[in-house]
Amino acid sequence: MVAGGVFMRLLTVLLVSAVCVAPVPALACSTCKCADQTITLFGTEKPFSGRFRIALDYYVRSETTGSGVSEQTIDEERSTFGVAYSLSPDITLALLIPFVRKELETVTLARQEASGLGDIDFIARWVMRRSGGISGRHLAGLHGGVRLPTAEEVEDNGMRLDIDVQPDAGATAPNIGAWYSYFRFPWFVNLSATYFTFSEGNQDFQAGDAFLASALAQYGINEKVALQFGLDVRHSERNDFSGVTDPNSGGVLAMGFTGLALRVGEELLVSLGYQSPLIENLHGDQEEGDTFRIGLTYDL
Numbered sequence: 001m002v003a004g005g006v007f008m009r010l011l012t013v014l015l016v017s018a019v020c021v022a023p024v025p026a027l028a029c030s031t032c033k034c035a036d037q038t039i040t041l042f043g044t045e046k047p048f049s050g051r052f053r054i055a056l057d058y059y060v061r062s063e064t065t066g067s068g069v070s071e072q073t074i075d076e077e078r079s080t081f082g083v084a085y086s087l088s089p090d091i092t093l094a095l096l097i098p099f100v101r102k103e104l105e106t107v108t109l110a111r112q113e114a115s116g117l118g119d120i121d122f123i124a125r126w127v128m129r130r131s132g133g134i135s136g137r138h139l140a141g142l143h144g145g146v147r148l149p150t151a152e153e154v155e156d157n158g159m160r161l162d163i164d165v166q167p168d169a170g171a172t173a174p175n176i177g178a179w180y181s182y183f184r185f186p187w188f189v190n191l192s193a194t195y196f197t198f199s200e201g202n203q204d205f206q207a208g209d210a211f212l213a214s215a216l217a218q219y220g221i222n223e224k225v226a227l228q229f230g231l232d233v234r235h236s237e238r239n240d241f242s243g244v245t246d247p248n249s250g251g252v253l254a255m256g257f258t259g260l261a262l263r264v265g266e267e268l269l270v271s272l273g274y275q276s277p278l279i280e281n282l283h284g285d286q287e288e289g290d291t292f293r294i295g296l297t298y299d300l
Contacts, residue, residue, distance in 0.1 A: 049086055049087070049088045049089055050085075050086060051084075051085070051086040051092075051299065052083075052084070052085050052086075052299070052300045053082075053083070053084045053085075053297060053298070053299050053300070054081075054082065054083050054084075054297070054298050054300065055080075055081070055082040055083075055084075055295060055296065055297040055298070056079065056080070056081055056082075056295065056296045057079070057080045057082065057293065057294075057295040057296075058077070058078070058079045058080075058293070058294050058295070059077075059078055059291055059292060059293040059294070060075070060076065060077050060078075060291065060292050061075075061076050061078075061275075061288075061289055061290070061291040061292075062074060062075045062076065062289035063076075063286065063287065063288050063289060064285075064286070064287040064289075065164075065248045065249075065284070065285060065286050065287075066248055066284075066285050067285040068107070069107060069108075071106065071107045071285070072104055072105065072106045072107075072164070073104070073105050074102055074103070074104050074164055074165065075102065075103045075105075076100065076101070076102045077100070077101045077102075078098055078099070078100050078101075078118070079098070079099045079100075080096050080097065080098045080099075081096075081097045081098075081099075082094060082095065082096045082097070083095050089127065090126060090127040090128075090141075091124070091125070091126055091127075092124070092125045093122075093123070093124050093125075094121075094122075094123045094124075094125070094145075095120065095121070095122055095123075096120065096121040096122075096123065097117075097120050098117070098118035098119070098120070098167075098168070099115075099116070099117060099118065099167075100115065100116065100117075100118045100151075100167035100168060101113075101114075101115035101167075102114055102115070102164075102165045102166070102167065103165070104162060104164055104165040112156070112161050112162055112165045113165070114154035114161050114165045114166055114167060115154070115167065116151070116152035116154055116167045117150055117151060117152050117167060118150070118151050118167045118168035119147045119148060119149060119150055119151045119168040119169065119170065119171065119173070120147070120148045120150045121145060121146075121147050121148075122145045122146055122148065123143060123144070123145035124143065124144060124145055125141060125142075125143040125179070126141045126142050126143070127139055127140075127141040128140060128141040128142060129141065137182060137183050137184050138180070138181075138182055138183075139180070139181045139182075139183070140178070140179065140180040140181070141178070141179060142176070142177070142178055142179075143176075143177050143178070143179055143192070143194070144174075144175060144176035144177065145174075145175055146172065146173065146174045146175070147171070147172065147173035147174075147175070147196075148172065149169075149170045149171055149172050149199075149201065149202075150168075150170075151166065151167045151168035151169065151170040151202070152167060153166060153170060153202050153203075154166060154167065160202075160203065163201075163202065163203045163205045163241070166202060166203075168201075169198070169201035169202065169205055169207055170201040170202035171198045171199045171200065171201030171202075171205070171207060172198070172199040173196050173197065173198045173199070173207075174196075174197060175194050175195060175196040175197070176194070176195060177192060177193050177194030177195060177212075178192070178193055179191065179192040179193075180192075185220055186219050186220035186221070186226075187217070187218070187219060187220075188217070188218040188220075188226075189215075189216070189217050189218075190214075190215070190216045191213075191214070191215050191216075192213070192214050193211070193212070193213045193214075194211070194212045194213075195209070195210070195211050195212075196209060196210040196211075196212065196236075197209045198210075203241075203242075204241065204242040204243070205239065205240075205241055206239065206240040206241070207236075207239050208236045208237025208238050208239050208240075208249070208250060209236055209237050210234060210235065210236030210237075211234070211235045211236060212232070212233070212234050212235075213232070213233045213235075214230065214231070214232045214233075215230055215231045215232075216228060216229070216230040216257070217229050217230065218261065223263070224262065224263045225260070225261070225262055225263075226260070226261040227258075227259075227260060227261075228257070228258065228259035228260065228261055228271070228273065229256075229257065229258055229259075230256070230257035230258075230259070231254065231255070231256055231257065231278075232254070232255045232257060232275070233252070233253070233254045233255075233279075234252070234253045234254075235252050236250065237250060238250035238283060246284075247283065247284040248283065248284035248285050248286055249283060249284070249286070250282065250283040250284075251280070251281050251282030251283045251286065252279060252280075252281040252282070253277065253279065253280055253281075253282065253288055254277070254278045254279035255275045255276060255277050255278060255288070255291070256275065256276055256278045257273055257274070257275050258273065258274055259271055259272055259273030259274065259293070260272050260273075267298055267299045267300075268296065268297070268298050269295075269296070269297040269298075270294075270295070270296055271293075271294070271295040271296075271297070272293070272294050272295075273292075273293040273294075273295075274290065274291070274292055274293070275290060275291035275292075275293070276290045276291075277289075277290075
């Protein structure tokens with residue numbers, strides 16, 4: 001009973017933070033994306049023992065940093081292959097493997113381009129509370145994992161490309177968080193909050209610790225088609241590069257999400273979504289672009 005009370009207080013703090021996060025210094029780079037990447041993989045339905053799921057998530061985005069001669073724009077395409085297996089109705093393990101393509105362009109029209117394997121995420125999710133047993137409408141629990149420094153460091157003519165155009169930071173990033181889901185057709189609601197801390201990555205790049213909060217609501221028009229609406233908030237510290245703080249990093253970014261989910265047959269789920277910045281309280285000169293996402297999920 002005491003452990004349950006402590007968990008519920010922790011969950012309440014995290015979820016309130018997700019809604020009431022204040023505009024204080026944070027991160028505005030692609031090290032920690034402004035969205036919960038596990039929603040597609042873990043699904044918008046209750047887990048059951050032995051469920052094996054694969055997913056492919058693709059998105060495109062852009063960001064601009066700096067001003068004057070230091071201004072640069074980064075265009076990114078990221079394809080993430082995921083697998084998830086439920087050991088029981090309460091424990092699910094997942095692996096997210098990203099492949100990334102980036103292009104960096106400066107105001108002088110100089111360009112760099114890189115593509116390759118990104119940093120792989122290993123995630124575990126634990127259902128700690130459910131109302132009404134297995135068929136309950138309310139589920140809540142913890143999730144956590146680690147991002148592994150698997151990113152390829154791309155070179156051109158023997159020279160390493162800029163860290164901003166590399167597929168990922170090449171850093172270890174343990175993370176922990178809490179989540180809550182509500183199920184009552186036609187509605188599904190998911191709230192999650194996750195804290196990331198980063199080791200030093202490639203080229204002496206040190207990403208600031210980050211807090212990510214996501215809220216997603218899904219309304220089922222029927223059993224095959226559903227509308228999705230969401231809010232994603234990212235809050236983290238400034239980045240350091242070779243011991244020097246990047247003035248054009250850090251701040252609060254909040255993005256609104258609208259999407260559509262389509263079930264094809266019994267096992268395939270197709271999702272389309274669009275993210276657009278709602279709040280950009282960012283340090284220095286930074287501008288986040290819109291994001292387009294498409295996902296495929298299949299249960300084996």
